[in-house]
Amino acid sequence: MHSLISIFKHLVNLIFPQTCIRCGVAGVPLCKDCITKLPQAREAEHSFITAIFDYRDPSVRQAIWQFKYRNARKVAESFGEKLYEELLGDLGDSLHISKNESFLLIPIPLHKKRLQERGYNQSELLAREILKYDTEGIFELTSHALIRTRATNAQAKKEKRAARLENLRGAFSANPELVCKKNIILIDDVTTTGATLAEARKVLLKAGARSVRALTVAH
Numbered sequence: 001m002h003s004l005i006s007i008f009k010h011l012v013n014l015i016f017p018q019t020c021i022r023c024g025v026a027g028v029p030l031c032k033d034c035i036t037k038l039p040q041a042r043e044a045e046h047s048f049i050t051a052i053f054d055y056r057d058p059s060v061r062q063a064i065w066q067f068k069y070r071n072a073r074k075v076a077e078s079f080g081e082k083l084y085e086e087l088l089g090d091l092g093d094s095l096h097i098s099k100n101e102s103f104l105l106i107p108i109p110l111h112k113k114r115l116q117e118r119g120y121n122q123s124e125l126l127a128r129e130i131l132k133y134d135t136e137g138i139f140e141l142t143s144h145a146l147i148r149t150r151a152t153n154a155q156a157k158k159e160k161r162a163a164r165l166e167n168l169r170g171a172f173s174a175n176p177e178l179v180c181k182k183n184i185i186l187i188d189d190v191t192t193t194g195a196t197l198a199e200a201r202k203v204l205l206k207a208g209a210r211s212v213r214a215l216t217v218a219h
């Protein structure tokens with residue numbers, strides 16, 4: 001059944017080839033030229049979070065929507081290079097990234113039910129793109145160190161802050177063996193209030209992580 005769905009998706013891509021959301025050029029959801037023109041993100045609510053693009057921009061929103069709900073996996077390629085540049089740029093400076101110390105990339109996990117529905121974790125695809133550029137081997141990727149133990153209610157986004165936080169409590173569990181004494185960079189597509197990243201960070205620090213930062217495509 002799953003392979004039938006993927007064949008169907010492949011056919012859809014053949015019939016409707018991917019074009020740039022912003023300028024219409026064929027091949028990718030966002031072309032290199034348009035990416036350089038996207039507005040920068042505002043500062044996130046938490047200082048441990050770095051976001052690159054402004055989520056209020058229609059092209060950014062559209063790209064991320066396609067990425068999550070329309071199987072547009074190539075969006076990861078469009079954004080991966082920017083994420084890597086950010087890791088070696090300002091964020092890298094503040095982390096004192098050097099060849100002597102490795103950093104663990106942890107994509108924000110999906111609950112296994114949602115992973116089955118979607119077929120992929122968009123945050124993991126982003127992290128994998130970062131690794132493609134990391135020829136010096138500064139970054140490692142682990143998708144098993146942090147697990148989503150509870151499916152959080154998507155509706156909660158619209159609820160009040162307290163309800164949202166309550167919804168997230170106990171949503172993650174970390175493996176101390178994999179995260180102990182590690183410098184961790186959480187990877188996600190979008191941050192809005194930062195509550196999800198803050199909860200994941202709390203769990204990782206509790207499990208013994210040395211430091212936890214977060215990098216997202218948009219805010």
Ligand SMILES: [Zn+2]
Nearest residue numbers: 020023031034
């Ligand atoms: Zn374009």
